[in-house]
Amino acid sequence: MPTDRPIVLFDLFGVIACHQRPGAMAEMAALSGARTEPFAHAYWACRMPYDAGQFTAPQYWTAVLNQLSLTAHPDTIEKLRLTDIHSWSRVDDDMVGYVQSLRERAEVALLSNIPADHADAFLTAQPWLRHLDHVAFSGKIQAAKPDPAAFHHCVTALHATPADFLFIDDRDENVRAARAAGMDGHLFTGREGLTRALDTWLPTPEATPSGNGRKPWPGPLARTWNW
Incomplete structure (x- = not known):
C-alpha cells in the first residue's frame, strides 16, 4: 500500500x-553489411553498457561491428545510430x-x-x-x-x-x-x-x-x- x-x-x-519498429533490425544489418541474425545478436550483446552510459554511441557501434568482424567506418556508425534512434521513436x-x-x-x-x-x-x-x-x-x-x-x-x-x-x-x-x-x-x-x-x-x-x-x-x- x-x-x-x-x-x-x-x-x-x-x-x-x-518496442522497436518492425524491420529496423534488418535495415541496420543491411547498413552494416551483416546478416540480420548475427547482427541482432551483436546488437543486444553489447547493449547494456550503452544503456548504462558506459559506452558512447561510437564506442557501442564499434563494439557491435567488431563483434561481426566488420570495419567501423564513421559514416556507417552515424547511419546506424540515427536508424537505431528512429526505430525506438x-x-x-x-x-x-x-x-x-x-x-x-x-x-x-x-x-x-x-x-x-x-x-x-x-x-x-x-x-x-x-x-x-x-x-x-x-x-x-x-x-x-x-x-x-x-x-x-x-x-x-x-x-x-x-x-x-x-x-x-x-x-x-x-x-x-x-x-x-x-x-x-x-x-x-x-x-x-x-x-x-x-x-x-x-x-x-x-x-x-x-x-x-x-x-x-x-x-x-x-x-x-x-x-
Whole structure:
C-alpha cells in the first residue's frame, strides 16, 4: 500500500512507448553489411553498457561491428545510430494521455533504459516528458534496470522512500528488482490491468467513512529531471 505521498514510476518502452519498429533490425544489418541474425545478436550483446552510459554511441557501434568482424567506418556508425534512434521513436498516444492524467492523483515519474543520445532525441520529440515529476534515463544516470542503483536514484531524486512507489514495467525481472528495492510493482500487460492496479493502489479522491482510510492526494510537488 502507498504512503500519503504516492509516486507512480513508469517504464517507457513496452508501456508508454512502443518496442522497436518492425524491420529496423534488418535495415541496420543491411547498413552494416551483416546478416540480420548475427547482427541482432551483436546488437543486444553489447547493449547494456550503452544503456548504462558506459559506452558512447561510437564506442557501442564499434563494439557491435567488431563483434561481426566488420570495419567501423564513421559514416556507417552515424547511419546506424540515427536508424537505431528512429526505430525506438514511436509512442502509444493513448498511454501518454493516461500517464499525464494520473498527475491529478499522484506524482508521476519515469525510469527508462535508454542510451544518452537516444534520450536526448526522445526528449526533443516528446516534450510531454517535461511535465512529469521526474525523468531518469539510464544513459544519463549511468545505471540501467534491473540494477538496484537505478531504483535508488529515483528514490533519492524525489526525496522519497521506496514504499512511496508503484513501479510499472513490462519485464518481470525489472518488476522483481523494484520489489526487492522496497517498491510495489506491477507487471504491465495492458491498459485495463494497469487501471485496475492503480485504482486499488492509489489514494481515494476524498476521505469517506466507508473508504480505505488513506488520505487524499494533496497534489504534485516540485519536478526534477535527469537528461
